[in-house]
Amino acid sequence: MKESKNIESRIEAALNSLQEIQQASPGDFFYTRVMARLNRTELSLWDKIVSFVAQPAVAVAVFLAVVLSNGIVIFNHQDQKSASIVSDITDRGVAEEYNQTFVAAYDPENMAP
């Protein structure tokens, strides 16, 4: 009985122990430390970007993308070239059939006066 009363009074004392509590404050030069942290955070953001780009998977993906885009450009260029050759051959065939002189490009010597 006495023990439970004792416990009850301890509980009450503990619950009331924060009644006169003062606000805690950080140490001196807190603003300086916040600014240092801020600069560190901004730097580490760049570090994160650099380390992301330097990752092998990202580097390989970028390399493959460059190779692929180059391949597409070269393939398209060759396709255009073969198409112009085909049309050139067809033009020559028609010209020979009608006994005409074929001028493939601008040729001042074969131009009519």
Place this chain on the structure above:
Amino acid sequence: MKYINEKELIEKLKQGDDTAFKFIVEEYKNLVFNTAIGIVQNEEDAEDVAQEAFVQVYQSIHNFKGESKLSTWLYRITVTKALDQERRKKRKKRSAILKRLFNSEEEIEVETPDFHHPGVILDQKEQASELFKAIKKLPENQKVAFILNKLEGLSYQEISEVMNSSLSSVESLLHRAKNNLRKNLNDYYQKNL
């Protein structure tokens, strides 16, 4: 430097004015640190949380719409950061326990020392430390409501704004927090008296 009102201060901060930021840090550092120390119950961790909170203020001031008071926004940031810190610590503690289980030769310190809030008056130090032990065991939302009420002296209305909840749910949270504290303290004294 004094600012006429909060709106002006926030505008200056949005423009990247360092003087305005310094003013906010100096004006609100105790609010942030005191809230953080109540939750994390460690001075170094509270300093860490407070710094992180102000870094977030600087970086995300553009997202602050001014629908609540600046102090309410600061409380929210601090509480979120402090709870994150607590969760990180708990995870570390759990992994330390696991390490100890699998590696019995290695001695790992897991027990946290008693916490003494620097603002508690000397003759209440022991009781307050016992109360903080009981607070540590509370569920997160009860802990936050109790800390804001007892350490920061916020009214129920202000707590409901910080916690984005209704007045009645704050009342209920605080009621349950006090009941749980009584229970936790009772268990503690049963073992230690």
